[in-house]
Amino acid sequence: xxxxxxxxxxxxxxxxxxxxxxxxxxxxxxxxxxxxxxxxxxxxxxxxxxxxxxxxxxxxxxxxxxxxxxxxxxxxxxxxxxxxxxxxxxxxxxxxxxxxxxxxxxxxxxxxxxxxxxxxxxxxxxxxxxxxxxxxxxxxxxxxxxxxxxxxxxxxxxxxxxxxxxxxxxxxxxxxxxxxxxxxxxxxxxxxxxxxxxxxxxxxxxxxxxxxxxxxxxxxxxxxxxxxxxxxxxxxxxxxxxxxxxxxxxxxxx
Amino acid sequence: xxxxxxxxxxxxxxxxxxxxxxxxxxxxxxxxxxxxxxxxxxxxxxxxxxxxxxxxxxxxxxxxxxxxxxxxxxxxxxxxxxxxxxxxxxxxxxxxxxxxxxxxxxxxxxxxxxxxxxxxxxxxxxxxxxxxxxxxxxxxxxxxxxxxxxxxxxxxxxxxxxxxxxxxxxxxxxxxxxxxxxxxxxxxxxxxxxxxxxxxxxxxxxxxxxxxxxxxxxxxxxxxxxxxxxxxxxxxxxxxxxxxxxxxxxxxxxxxxxxxxxxxxxxxxxxxxxxxxxxxxxxxxxxxxxxxxxxxxxxxxxxxxxxxxxxxxxxxxxxxxxxxxxxxxxxxxxxxxxxxxxxxxxxxxxxxxxxxxxxxxxxxxxxxxxxxxxxxxxxxxxxxxxxxxxxxxxxxxxxxxxxxxxxxxxxxxxxxxxxxxxxxxxxxxxxxxxxxxxxxxxxxxxxxxxxxxxxxxxxxxxxxxxxxxxxxxxxxxxxxxxxxxxxxxxxxxxxxxxxxxxxxxxxxxxxxxxxxxxxxxxxxxxxxxxxxxxxxxxxxxxxxxxxxxxxxxxxxxxxxxxxxxxxxxxxxxxxxxxxxxxxxxxxxxxxxxxxxxxxxxxxxxxxxxxxxxxxxxxxxxxxxxxxxxxxxxxxxxxxxxxxxxxxxxxxxxxxxxxxxxxxxxxxxxxxxxxxxxxxxxxxxxxx
Numbered sequence: 001x002x003x004x005x006x007x008x009x010x011x012x013x014x015x016x017x018x019x020x021x022x023x024x025x026x027x028x029x030x031x032x033x034x035x036x037x038x039x040x041x042x043x044x045x046x047x048x049x050x051x052x053x054x055x056x057x058x059x060x061x062x063x064x065x066x067x068x069x070x071x072x073x074x075x076x077x078x079x080x081x082x083x084x085x086x087x088x089x090x091x092x093x094x095x096x097x098x099x100x101x102x103x104x105x106x107x108x109x110x111x112x113x114x115x116x117x118x119x120x121x122x123x124x125x126x127x128x129x130x131x132x133x134x135x136x137x138x139x140x141x142x143x144x145x146x147x148x149x150x151x152x153x154x155x156x157x158x159x160x161x162x163x164x165x166x167x168x169x170x171x172x173x174x175x176x177x178x179x180x181x182x183x184x185x186x187x188x189x190x191x192x193x194x195x196x197x198x199x200x201x202x203x204x205x206x207x208x209x210x211x212x213x214x215x216x217x218x219x220x221x222x223x224x225x226x227x228x229x230x231x232x233x234x235x236x237x238x239x240x241x242x243x244x245x246x247x248x249x250x251x252x253x254x
Numbered sequence: 255x256x257x258x259x260x261x262x263x264x265x266x267x268x269x270x271x272x273x274x275x276x277x278x279x280x281x282x283x284x285x286x287x288x289x290x291x292x293x294x295x296x297x298x299x300x301x302x303x304x305x306x307x308x309x310x311x312x313x314x315x316x317x318x319x320x321x322x323x324x325x326x327x328x329x330x331x332x333x334x335x336x337x338x339x340x341x342x343x344x345x346x347x348x349x350x351x352x353x354x355x356x357x358x359x360x361x362x363x364x365x366x367x368x369x370x371x372x373x374x375x376x377x378x379x380x381x382x383x384x385x386x387x388x389x390x391x392x393x394x395x396x397x398x399x400x401x402x403x404x405x406x407x408x409x410x411x412x413x414x415x416x417x418x419x420x421x422x423x424x425x426x427x428x429x430x431x432x433x434x435x436x437x438x439x440x441x442x443x444x445x446x447x448x449x450x451x452x453x454x455x456x457x458x459x460x461x462x463x464x465x466x467x468x469x470x471x472x473x474x475x476x477x478x479x480x481x482x483x484x485x486x487x488x489x490x491x492x493x494x495x496x497x498x499x500x501x502x503x504x505x506x507x508x509x510x511x512x513x514x515x516x517x518x519x520x521x522x523x524x525x526x527x528x529x530x531x532x533x534x535x536x537x538x539x540x541x542x543x544x545x546x547x548x549x550x551x552x553x554x555x556x557x558x559x560x561x562x563x564x565x566x567x568x569x570x571x572x573x574x575x576x577x578x579x580x581x582x583x584x585x586x587x588x589x590x591x592x593x594x595x596x597x598x599x600x601x602x603x604x605x606x607x608x609x610x611x612x613x614x615x616x617x618x619x620x621x622x623x624x625x626x627x628x629x630x631x632x633x634x635x636x637x638x639x640x641x642x643x644x645x646x647x648x649x650x651x652x653x654x655x656x657x658x659x660x661x662x663x664x665x666x667x668x669x670x671x672x673x674x675x676x677x678x679x680x681x682x683x684x685x686x687x688x689x690x691x692x693x694x695x696x697x698x699x700x701x702x703x704x705x706x707x708x709x710x711x712x713x714x715x716x717x718x719x720x721x722x723x724x725x726x727x728x729x730x731x732x733x734x735x736x737x738x739x740x741x742x743x744x745x746x747x748x749x750x751x752x753x754x755x756x757x758x759x760x761x762x763x764x765x766x767x768x769x770x771x772x773x774x775x776x777x778x779x780x781x782x783x784x785x786x787x788x789x790x791x792x793x794x795x796x797x798x799x800x801x802x803x804x805x806x807x808x809x810x811x812x813x814x815x816x817x818x819x820x821x822x823x824x825x826x827x828x829x830x831x832x833x834x835x836x837x838x839x840x841x842x843x844x845x846x847x848x849x850x851x852x853x854x855x856x857x858x859x860x861x862x863x864x865x866x867x868x869x870x871x872x873x874x875x876x877x878x879x880x881x882x883x884x885x886x887x888x889x890x891x892x893x894x895x896x897x898x899x900x901x902x903x904x905x906x907x908x909x910x911x912x913x914x915x916x917x918x919x920x921x922x923x924x925x926x927x928x929x930x931x932x933x934x935x936x937x938x939x940x941x
Contacts, residue, residue, distance in 0.1 A: 080860065081861065100529060100530065108858070111527070114526065121520070
């Protein structure tokens with residue numbers, strides 16, 4: 001059984017007279033341990049889709065199942081609890097608390113789950129090790145580089161061992177070196193830890209690290225390619241082909 | 255166009271402006287209510303004494319109003335400056351679009367005028383409504399009847415309020431004009447980027463500073479509240495200064511230590527949102543140390559003023575009931591002008607004075623007693639206390655004991671006759687015994703100690719021993735407060751008439767109803783004044799005389815009580831509102847700035863309840879911190895006030911403190927609630 005299943009999800013904005021179909025009848029499923037990238041040009045509806053999966057936004061129609069739970073039917077307290085226990089988030093602009101140190105930022109995710117201080121300490125140190133941020137744990141966000149910040153944010157997202165990690169343009173604010181480092185860490189988490197990751201991006205290079213790429217155009221699922229046994233370079237070329245087909249601007253795609 | 259932009263600006267930032275506007279409205283309303291008392295009470299049917307008191311009250315209020323206006327002015331300037339800072343980005347945008355500084359200043363002028371007129375209008379409306387209630391309160395205080403009551407609007411108070419507040423708004427406008435004129439586009443644009451640097455103070459330095467400040471504060475407390483022997487004006491001034499400075503440094507060091515202390519408790523710090531909550535709080539306190547200090551001191555002044563005012567008022571009213579048990583009290587004595595003699599008043603008889611005009615004082619009263627006290631000029635409190643003086647004054651809280659005063663003597667028969675007239679307990683004494691009567695605060699306890707030792711006294715050639723080990727709680731002369739510092743009662747045969755001191759006359763009128771008494775009082779008073787005006791003294795040295803009456807004393811007590819209460823409430827209200835407003839503005843704007851943080855907490859899946867709890871804790875501790883220190887200050891301050899008040903007050907302090915707490919909780923707590931709900935709504939808003 002697949003971990004995540006989307007069934008005819010639709011999300012409309014605006015009134016009857018000027019309707020925007022941001023997500024227009026999308027269905028797909030994600031297996032446990034998959035690293036999925038969702039690609040599309042600006043305005044294609046990929047972030048809206050991610051927001052629907054993360055329950056930050058509500059769908060207009062359709063259903064989203066995580067395991068057996070229909071998350072479109074959750075309300076209020078259940079929603080918060082669902083996000084807290086089942087999901088991990090990584091944002092383009094890091095979204096770290098500027099008043100807290102890296103350690104405290106990561107620990108926050110655990111302490112709101114009401115874990116004990118001892119358990120928290122152990123988990124934070126372990127995840128910091130994996131992401132190579134042990135030496136910045138006592139620093140504040142303003143003292144870190146973008147790459148470090150994003151790795152701290154990633155650590156915060158996975159420290160709770162969520163069912164699903166959602167990343168919204170995680171490399172968007174990073175230079176290419178930091179981006180590469182981060183994506184390699186994602187791969188590591190995916191392979192070694194079996195973390196299920198859904199990543200939204202408009203960058204083909206970033207997407208080439210995934211094992212599967214979904215393309216969205218104008219709110220609809222346009223294409224899907226699997227990496228299979230390809231090398232990353234080969235997979236990247238395939239992605240470029242689809243992007244060209246999509247008619248997206250090359251500068252926008254790269 | 256300008257007007258339209260300003261109007262929409264206000265509408266847009268209504269959340270920020272709500273507390274500001276609310277505070278202005280309260281300020282205007284309170285200002286009007288107190289200044290309208292004169293007009294509001296014009297219709298009351300009160301007697302001349304009370305009319306006089308109301309006049310003093312209104313004069314005092316207009317005096318205090320100037321001070322209040324200054325406080326409100328500072329608050330308004332602070333608040334407007336604060337609100338302007340929050341709009342730097344907006345101004346930057348205007349300037350970038352090419353708006354001139356004059357235009358922006360004009361925009362601000364428009365906004366201030368709109369808010370000013372709005373707050374004046376709403377505030378005056380509320381004030382006019384409240385002042386009708388105030389009339390009832392005043393009437394109740396002065397026991398005047400409200401039958402002629404009409405709905406009153408005081409034009410003079412309205413004009414005064416408008417005048418004072420217009421000045422404040424003009425100051426605000428000028429200030430913002432200057433600020434706009436000075437600022438540069440680049441600083442405005444960058445102002446949005448708040449420095450996210452977290453400055454951690456050196457924890458050891460904080461601990462040291464805290465300990466030093468606590469020690470200094472302890473010294474200041476000790477000086478004003480406990481160490482009464484060495485009290486001098488200089489030391490009090492020094493203690494106040496030390497208190498202010500150490501208050502500042504206590505906030506400074508606590509802001510640095512609070513976080514460290516919590517952080518060291520890992521189990522607590524990493525539980526739920528605690529780490530977030532305390533970081534927020536610590537940065538908030540770090541940036542408001544100066545305001546916190548001012549707020550703490552203002553709360554301190556408010557608590558002391560209010561509870562002292564209520565204490566005085568309560569004890570004033572009760573004091574007359576307890577200590578003025580007779581309608582009329584007169585005294586008369588001839589002046590001896592003997593410089594070697596401390597008590598230079600001796601003998602003289604009021605009967606002679608009346609007799610010179612062929613009148614008799616006894617005709618004016620139903621029941622009365624006429625008597626003398628006896629004085630041996632070198633018998634003073636020090637003589638009585640002997641070598642125990644040092645020990646007694648050292649342990650005592652009574653300010654009287656520090657002075658040396660002549661103790662007067664009373665014949666047993668006179669004392670008992672007076673007590674019978676007052677409806678109080680009479681006493682028995684055997685030959686060779688004496689008794690002590692006193693009721694001034696602290697004195698009876700002191701005499702008890704002396705009587706326990708069976709201290710013998712030698713006066714008028716007789717040696718006497720105490721008849722009882724207890725001092726009698728009484729006073730042979732009426733007063734508005736318990737002020738008898740000590741009278742010794744001796745058997746009739748133990749005194750000789752040559753030691754006669756002052757001639758006393760106490761009496762009750764024969765009428766039973768209020769009207770009758772008032773009429774008789776007028777007669778008695780006229781007669782007393784008449785006979786003394788034409789009196790020819792047998793010696794060249796003149797004489798002293800005086801009368802006090804129960805009706806007059808009651809009126810004075812009510813009047814003084816009312817003046818003190820109104821002034822206390824006036825100052826207290828404004829101070830509390832100012833404190834609440836500053837904290838609320840700060841807290842609300844912090845919440846607005848922290849909105850993204852709360853958004854992120856939600857994305858992380860924090861429950862609404864936990865977010866509310868965090869906001870509650872943040873604003874709760876923020877409001878509580880200055881209050882706690884202010885309460886500590888007040889404890890020492892009240893101890894100091896108590897020794898001063900002992901001259902006036904015998905009332906206990908519980909009730910006034912409860913009253914004060916109620917007012918404090920109502921206003922300060924109200925602002926806290928407003929802040930908490932406002933922050934919660936603000937943070938919730940963008941879903």
